[in-house]
Amino acid sequence: MNKPSIVIEMKDIVKKFGDVIANDHVNFQVEKGEIHALLGENGAGKSTIMSMLSGIYRPDSGSILINGRHVMIRSPKESMALGVGMVHQNFRLVDTLTAIENIILGETNDKWRGTSWRKKKQKEIEEIAEKYGLNFPLSVPIWQLSVGEQQRVEIVKTLYRGADIIIFDEPTSVLTPGEVEQLFLTMQELRRNGKTMIITTHKLKEVMEIADRISVMRKGKMIAQMLKEETTIQELANLMVGQEMAEGILIQPVEIGAPIIEVKNLVVRTDQGIHAINGIDFAIHEHEIVGIAGVAGNGQKELAEALTGLIPWKSGEIIFNHKKLVNPSVSELIDKGIAHIPENRMKSGLAGNLGVVENLLMKSYRKEHRAKFGLLNKKANTEWARNLIQQFDVRTPDLLSPVGQLSGGNQQKLLFAREIDLKPKLMIAVHPTQGLDVGATRSVHEMLVHLRETGSGVLLISEDLDEVMHLSDRILVLYNGKINGNLKRGQAEKEMIGQLMAGVTNQKGAFDESKVVI
Amino acid sequence: MSQKSSYEHISVDLKVDNRKPRMVPYKFEYNPHKKGGWWVPLLSIFVALIICAVFILLNGMNPITIYTKMFQGAFGSSFGISETIVKAIPLLLCGLGVAIAYRIAIWNIGAEGQFLLGAIGATAVTIFLPDLPGALYIPLMLIMGIAAGAIWGLFTALPRTYFQVNELITSLMLNYVALLLLNYLVYEAWRDPAGFNFPGTPEFTPYQMLANIGGTRLHIGLVFALFAVAVLAFMLTKTRWGYELKLLGANSIAAKNAGIKMNKHILIVMMISGGLAGFAGAIEVSGVAGRLMYGISPGYGYTAIIVAWLAKLNPWAMIMTSLFIGGLIVGGYSVQSMGLPLSFSSMLQGAILFCLISGEMISGYRLKKIN
Incomplete structure (x- = not known):
C-alpha cells in the first residue's frame, strides 16, 4: 500500500503538552537512503516529532509506519530494535567511562563479560569506526574528548546497535566549523552505505549543503516538503519564519545618554583556566540596546556571568554608574541596578516547585518594604505580586500553583516582571526568547524596547541573529573571547556579521578601533 | 490494519515474531511537579504493617495480636505513654536537625554522631567543672551539648563548602568517630572508678539532672523539644532566612542568581542541624541516663531520618511522627516477651521508610487515558 522506497511515514501526528500543541496533524515521510533535513525554528516542533520516532514520547494520535508496517514505539529500545537511532543534541554519554564502555553499555545479549569478550567488542567497534572514517580515542574517558569526538562516539553507538535510520538532532549547534565539515563527510559516507538520515536544524546554509530533501515545520505544523534542487535559501527562510517575523516591532530612534557600564580590557577565565573573555572593551549607554552576536561558546556565557557577579574576572576594569566595581557579589550588583534574564529560565531563573x-x-526580598526585621511582609508581598502579574499579563491559575506548570511564555513574562520591577539601570538578557512562541517573543521584545525607552541600557545576548539585528542599536560580534566587530544599527548586514562570527577579520568597515565607543 | 490509532505492538526481540495487537488505552505519565499529599505517609505506614505481618505469620504468630500488643505497650498505659514520649524527645530534636539540612538538599546522616557529641559535651561539664554552683550546671551542660553537636556538624560542612566533599560520606563516617570517642571515654578516660567495671562515667548529681514531670521518667526536655519545634517552624515560614532556605532547596542555581550564598547557608544550617542533635544528646544524658555510658543512643540519629521524612520535613508534623516512631520502639519491647526478636521494630521502621520513599516516587505518576 506504500511505495517501497518510503522507510518512514508519520501520518496525522498530534502531540500536546498540556495546552500547548507541539505537533498539529503532522505528516512526514522519509525515503530510503536520503539525507532528509527537518527545518524549523526553535520550538517549531521538530524535536518533538523526532522524539516520537525515537520512542521518547508517544503521539496522542496518528500513526507511524516504518518500512510500510504500522508500529507503536514505546521506548528508545524499541525504536532501536526497529533500526532507528538518534544522535542527541546533548549527548547521552557517561563522562567517566571510555568510548567503548559507553557503546557497549546496556548490551544484554552476552553473559560472559571477560577480557576476551571486551576484546571482541573493541574489534567490532573499531571496524565500524574505520569503515565510516570516524576517528576518536577508544580507551580514554569521554570527558577528555572534544565535542566533535563525543559526537562521533554517539554516531558509532547508533551504528553498532544496528541503526539503518539515524536521526541527528541539531548536530552542528555544538561543533566548530571544521568539525561540521567532517560531520558532513561522515554523513555522505553513511549515505553511500545505504543509511537513511534525518537532520533537524534551523541553519539554512547547512541544509542546502547536505540535504537531499527538505521538510519545513513552523509552529507545530508541517509547512512544506521539497527536493533541495527545487528551492533556494531565500524561499526556505520565508517558509521557516513565516510572515509574522518580518513585521517586528517598531523601534523609535532615541538619542543615547550617559554611559551606564564601561568595560575595559576585561579578561575572564573559565574553571579550566581558559581565557573565555580575552581583553574586551565596550560600553553600554542609557537608551541603548547592545547586542552580542556570536556562535555559542565564544565567551557569551562568561561575559554575562562576570557582569552579574556570578564569577570573578581575572583582570581589567568594569565601571558601573561611574564607580569601579571591585569583586562585586551578586546581591551587590542587584542592589546597584543590574537585572538578569538568565539563559535557561527554569534551570537558573525560576524555582519550578x-x-x-x-x-x-x-531579587527583592532583602528590601525593607518586603521584609522588616527579617520577617517577611506576607500580606503586602502577595498584594504586590498580584499587581505585578496583572501588569505583565502573566496567566496563572492562582498565586500558589507551582510556576513549573505555567507555559514557557508565561514563565518568561514572570521573570521579566521580577527583573523590570527592580527598575534596573542595566538589563542583561541572555537568549530571552529561546523556546517561546511568536506572541511571547513579541512581548519579550516589547519589554526590552520599553526598557530602552525609559532610559535603561540593555545587553542582549542571543543566538537568534535576526533578533539581535532587529533590536540592537549596536552589535558586538564575539569571536574567541574577543570583539571581532562593532557595528551600528543599519550598518550591519547579515552576511557580514556571519563572517565576523566565523572569525574573519579586516572586513571593510566592520571593525575599526576608532569607532569603539568607550 | 491501517485503522487510525490502532497500533501493532512490536516486541523488542524481533527474532520471536509474536506481535499481538495491543489495546490498553491507559498510560502512566510522570510529572515532577506533582507531589504526594498527606496520605502518602499514612498509606506507607499501612503498607509497611502489611509487609511485616507476613514475617509475623512466618514466625507462627497472629499479626493482629502482635500489633495490638505493640499499641497497648506504647500507648495503652500511662507508663507506656511516658516511655514513648521519653523516646520521642531525642527523635524529635534529631529529626528537626536533619530535616532543616534536607530542606536545602544537604544530606546530613550524621545526627547520630552529633547526638553523641552533644552527650559528651554535656558530660564534660560535669567532669571538668565539679565544683560549680548547682544552678549553673543545666544551662551550661545544654549549651556545651549544643556547641559540641554544632562543631561536629561543621566538620561535615567545612569540607563540603571548601573542597566539595560529599556530605553523605563525611557525616556518616563521623558517626563512627563519635562512637569510638564515646567508647574511649566511657571505657578509659572518664570511667567511674567506683563503677564495678561498668562502661560509664560517674552518675550525675541531682543538680546535673533535668527536672522530671509527675514522678515518671518523663522530663522537662519535652518542653525544650516542643519549643524548638515552634521556633524552627516560625523561622522557616515567616522569616527572610527561611525564604532563602526554601529557595536554595527548590532551585540552588536560581538562588545563586538571586545573590544567595549557598556556602554560607550550608555552614549555618549544618551548625543548627548538629546543634539540635547535640541538644538531644545533652538532654538524653541529663534527663534519662544520668551519666554518659556505653550505648547511650539506640540509633536515635538514624531513626530520626524516618521521623523527618514521615513528617515531610514539616516541624509541626514531626511531633506526631516522633511519637509514632517512639511508640514503635516501646511497643517493640513489649512484644519481645512473645518471642519476636527486638529487631522486629527496626524492621518495621525500615519497611516504613522504604514504602515512604517509593510512595513519594510513585505519587509523581498519573494514570492517563490515551486519546
Whole structure:
C-alpha cells in the first residue's frame, strides 16, 4: 500500500503538552537512503516529532509506519530494535567511562563479560569506526574528548546497535566549523552505505549543503516538503519564519545618554583556566540596546556571568554608574541596578516547585518594604505580586500553583516582571526568547524596547541573529573571547556579521578601533 | 490494519515474531511537579504493617495480636505513654536537625554522631567543672551539648563548602568517630572508678539532672523539644532566612542568581542541624541516663531520618511522627516477651521508610487515558 522506497511515514501526528500543541496533524515521510533535513525554528516542533520516532514520547494520535508496517514505539529500545537511532543534541554519554564502555553499555545479549569478550567488542567497534572514517580515542574517558569526538562516539553507538535510520538532532549547534565539515563527510559516507538520515536544524546554509530533501515545520505544523534542487535559501527562510517575523516591532530612534557600564580590557577565565573573555572593551549607554552576536561558546556565557557577579574576572576594569566595581557579589550588583534574564529560565531563573509570589520575591526580598526585621511582609508581598502579574499579563491559575506548570511564555513574562520591577539601570538578557512562541517573543521584545525607552541600557545576548539585528542599536560580534566587530544599527548586514562570527577579520568597515565607543 | 490509532505492538526481540495487537488505552505519565499529599505517609505506614505481618505469620504468630500488643505497650498505659514520649524527645530534636539540612538538599546522616557529641559535651561539664554552683550546671551542660553537636556538624560542612566533599560520606563516617570517642571515654578516660567495671562515667548529681514531670521518667526536655519545634517552624515560614532556605532547596542555581550564598547557608544550617542533635544528646544524658555510658543512643540519629521524612520535613508534623516512631520502639519491647526478636521494630521502621520513599516516587505518576 506504500511505495517501497518510503522507510518512514508519520501520518496525522498530534502531540500536546498540556495546552500547548507541539505537533498539529503532522505528516512526514522519509525515503530510503536520503539525507532528509527537518527545518524549523526553535520550538517549531521538530524535536518533538523526532522524539516520537525515537520512542521518547508517544503521539496522542496518528500513526507511524516504518518500512510500510504500522508500529507503536514505546521506548528508545524499541525504536532501536526497529533500526532507528538518534544522535542527541546533548549527548547521552557517561563522562567517566571510555568510548567503548559507553557503546557497549546496556548490551544484554552476552553473559560472559571477560577480557576476551571486551576484546571482541573493541574489534567490532573499531571496524565500524574505520569503515565510516570516524576517528576518536577508544580507551580514554569521554570527558577528555572534544565535542566533535563525543559526537562521533554517539554516531558509532547508533551504528553498532544496528541503526539503518539515524536521526541527528541539531548536530552542528555544538561543533566548530571544521568539525561540521567532517560531520558532513561522515554523513555522505553513511549515505553511500545505504543509511537513511534525518537532520533537524534551523541553519539554512547547512541544509542546502547536505540535504537531499527538505521538510519545513513552523509552529507545530508541517509547512512544506521539497527536493533541495527545487528551492533556494531565500524561499526556505520565508517558509521557516513565516510572515509574522518580518513585521517586528517598531523601534523609535532615541538619542543615547550617559554611559551606564564601561568595560575595559576585561579578561575572564573559565574553571579550566581558559581565557573565555580575552581583553574586551565596550560600553553600554542609557537608551541603548547592545547586542552580542556570536556562535555559542565564544565567551557569551562568561561575559554575562562576570557582569552579574556570578564569577570573578581575572583582570581589567568594569565601571558601573561611574564607580569601579571591585569583586562585586551578586546581591551587590542587584542592589546597584543590574537585572538578569538568565539563559535557561527554569534551570537558573525560576524555582519550578514554588509559587508566583515566592518566585517574584527572589531579587527583592532583602528590601525593607518586603521584609522588616527579617520577617517577611506576607500580606503586602502577595498584594504586590498580584499587581505585578496583572501588569505583565502573566496567566496563572492562582498565586500558589507551582510556576513549573505555567507555559514557557508565561514563565518568561514572570521573570521579566521580577527583573523590570527592580527598575534596573542595566538589563542583561541572555537568549530571552529561546523556546517561546511568536506572541511571547513579541512581548519579550516589547519589554526590552520599553526598557530602552525609559532610559535603561540593555545587553542582549542571543543566538537568534535576526533578533539581535532587529533590536540592537549596536552589535558586538564575539569571536574567541574577543570583539571581532562593532557595528551600528543599519550598518550591519547579515552576511557580514556571519563572517565576523566565523572569525574573519579586516572586513571593510566592520571593525575599526576608532569607532569603539568607550 | 491501517485503522487510525490502532497500533501493532512490536516486541523488542524481533527474532520471536509474536506481535499481538495491543489495546490498553491507559498510560502512566510522570510529572515532577506533582507531589504526594498527606496520605502518602499514612498509606506507607499501612503498607509497611502489611509487609511485616507476613514475617509475623512466618514466625507462627497472629499479626493482629502482635500489633495490638505493640499499641497497648506504647500507648495503652500511662507508663507506656511516658516511655514513648521519653523516646520521642531525642527523635524529635534529631529529626528537626536533619530535616532543616534536607530542606536545602544537604544530606546530613550524621545526627547520630552529633547526638553523641552533644552527650559528651554535656558530660564534660560535669567532669571538668565539679565544683560549680548547682544552678549553673543545666544551662551550661545544654549549651556545651549544643556547641559540641554544632562543631561536629561543621566538620561535615567545612569540607563540603571548601573542597566539595560529599556530605553523605563525611557525616556518616563521623558517626563512627563519635562512637569510638564515646567508647574511649566511657571505657578509659572518664570511667567511674567506683563503677564495678561498668562502661560509664560517674552518675550525675541531682543538680546535673533535668527536672522530671509527675514522678515518671518523663522530663522537662519535652518542653525544650516542643519549643524548638515552634521556633524552627516560625523561622522557616515567616522569616527572610527561611525564604532563602526554601529557595536554595527548590532551585540552588536560581538562588545563586538571586545573590544567595549557598556556602554560607550550608555552614549555618549544618551548625543548627548538629546543634539540635547535640541538644538531644545533652538532654538524653541529663534527663534519662544520668551519666554518659556505653550505648547511650539506640540509633536515635538514624531513626530520626524516618521521623523527618514521615513528617515531610514539616516541624509541626514531626511531633506526631516522633511519637509514632517512639511508640514503635516501646511497643517493640513489649512484644519481645512473645518471642519476636527486638529487631522486629527496626524492621518495621525500615519497611516504613522504604514504602515512604517509593510512595513519594510513585505519587509523581498519573494514570492517563490515551486519546
